[in-house]
Each structure stands twice: as structure tokens, then as C-alpha cells.
Amino acid sequence: DTEVTQTPKHLVMGMTNKKSLKCEQHMGHRAMYWYKQKAKKPPELMFVYSYEKLSINESVPSRFSPECPNSSLLNLHLHALQPEDSALYLCASSHPPGSGYEQYFGPGTRLTVT
Amino acid sequence: RKEVEQDPGPFNVPEGATVAFNCTYSNSASQSFFWYRQDCRKEPKLLMSVYSSGNEDGRFTAQLNRASQYISLLIRDSKLSDSATYLCVVPNQAGTALIFGKGTTLSVSS
Numbered sequence: 235d236t237e238v239t240q241t242p243k244h245l246v247m248g249m250t251n252k253k254s255l256k257c258e259q260h261m262g263h264r265a266m267y268w269y270k271q272k273a274k275k276p277p278e279l280m281f282v283y284s285y286e287k288l289s290i291n292e293s294v295p296s297r298f299s300p301e302c303p304n305s306s307l308l309n310l311h312l313h314a315l316q317p318e319d320s321a322l323y324l325c326a327s328s329h330p331p332g333s334g335y336e337q338y339f340g341p342g343t344r345l346t347v348t
Numbered sequence: 349r350k351e352v353e354q355d356p357g358p359f360n361v362p363e364g365a366t367v368a369f370n371c372t373y374s375n376s377a378s379q380s381f382f383w384y385r386q387d388c389r390k391e392p393k394l395l396m397s398v399y400s401s402g403n404e405d406g407r408f409t410a411q412l413n414r415a416s417q418y419i420s421l422l423i424r425d426s427k428l429s430d431s432a433t434y435l436c437v438v439p440n441q442a443g444t445a446l447i448f449g450k451g452t453t454l455s456v457s458s
Contacts, residue, residue: 267445276435276448277392290444324391336382337446339391 237261238340240325246346249315255343257308257325266308267337268300269324277324283308315347349374349417354436354449361456365426369452371436372418381419382437383410386451392435396421426456 238259247253259266265284269277282290283302291300297319299311308325322344326337353372361367373381380399384392396403398419402411409422419438423430436449 276450279445282445322389335380336394336397338394342391344389 238325238327238338240340240343242343244344248348252313255310255323257340258306259327261327263327263329264305265328267326268310271322271324317347320345320347351447352436352438352449354452356450356452358453358455361426363426363456363458366424367426369421369434370418371449373438375441376417378439381412383421384435384437386433386435428456428458430454431456
């Protein structure tokens with residue numbers, strides 16, 4: 235059973251819609267991550283939050299807007315997306331920020347942009 | 349050398365076989381390495397962490413060769429349920445994020 239939860243599991247949205255993806259972790263971690271994964275490709279890092287502050291933005295288009303309301307929650311706000319943004323969006327968390335610690339993933343949100 | 353490089357496979361093996369995957373990495377300063385397993389349309393799940401020369405967990409053994417900058421994953425007595433994509437993961441140069449290899453696909457058949 236994963237201790238990182240994500241909602242919704244599936245999302246279909248039009249290019250003019252605004253929607254949000256939600257992630258919650260119950261592991262006491264202080265780093266949280268958003269990844270995008272296309273079929274048959276590895277996860278691509280989008281954002282890293284460290285102690286609730288944005289520490290890495292991998293040149294992600296502004297139509298993706300992350301938010302970290304507290305140490306357990308991470309949101310990804312979506313607006314004016316393109317069909318090529320259709321993918322599996324994964325949230326992950328880890329102990330103190332840095333790559334020396336294992337990351338644990340949520341089940342993901344499968345997003346389709348029409 | 350690419351940051352993380354894996355043989356994509358696929359590796360097709362019968363049940364009971366032993367199979368090994370290799371992964372090379374470029375960051376010689378890396379101190380930790382990970383193998384994740386990902387089933388089709390599911391999230392990656394941590395399989396093993398490697399902090400020193402190697403790690404063993406049941407049928408799975410990970411070995412690290414720092415001199416040659418490669419990590420291997422050995423699976424003994426393969427089961428049908430081992431069929432998945434195996435991702436090699438290492439820290440980036442700055443030590444701020446993890447870099448995922450493209451994955452090696454394993455298919456175990458009866």
C-alpha cells in the first residue's frame with residue numbers, strides 16, 4: 235500500500251479548462267516532487283519542493299503551476315494545456331531534500347487533454 | 349558518457365532463469381543508487397537501494413562497481429511476476445535530484 239496518494243486517478247480535460255492534481259504523503263517527508271511520464275519513457279522531473287519551498291523548476295511551461303500548501307500536500311494546477319501534455323503525472327516524496335534518499339511514488343494521475 | 353544508461357532489452361527469459369541487467373552512470377561522486385520496478389501503467393516502486401558495494405534481498409542482488417561506474421541487478425529463479433520494466437536511478441551532478449535511466453524491460457514466460 236502506497237503512503238503517497240494522488241487524486242484524481244484519471245482526468246480528461248479540454249484545452250480551455252482549469253483543473254488541479256492533488257498529492258498527499260503521510261511519511262513525514264520534507265521533499266516532494268512532480269514528474270511527467272509518457273508511454274515507454276522514464277519519468278521526467280518537473281518540480282521539486284523542499285521544506286515547502288520551490289527549489290527546482292525544470293523549465294516547465296507556465297501552464298503548469300505547482301503549489302505546496304504544507305509539508306504533506308502538493309498540488310499541480312493546470313490551465314490551457316495542449317494535447318501533447320497528455321501523460322501520467324506522478325508525485326513522489328522523500329526524506330530531507332537531496333538525491334541520497336529514496337523517493338516514494340504515488341499511483342499517478344493519468345491525464346488526457348482533448 | 350550519458351548520465352544514466354541502460355540496455356533497454358527486452359530480455360525474454362523462461363521461469364527459473366537467472367538474468368542480469370547493467371547500468372552505467374557518469375557522476376563519479378554519486379554515493380547512492382537505486383533500482384526501481386515499474387509495471388505497465390503503474391508507478392515506479394523502489395526495489396533496492398545501493399549505498400556501498402552491493403545489496404541483496406532474496407532473489408535480487410545489486411552490485412556496484414565504482415571504478416567502472418556501473419551498477420548491476422541480478423534476478424535469480426525468475427518468476428512470471430518479475431515481468432516489468434526495471435529503472436536504474438542515480439543522483440544528478442548537483443546532488444539535487446534523481447536521474448532515471450530509460451529502463452530495461454523483462455518478460456518472464458512459463
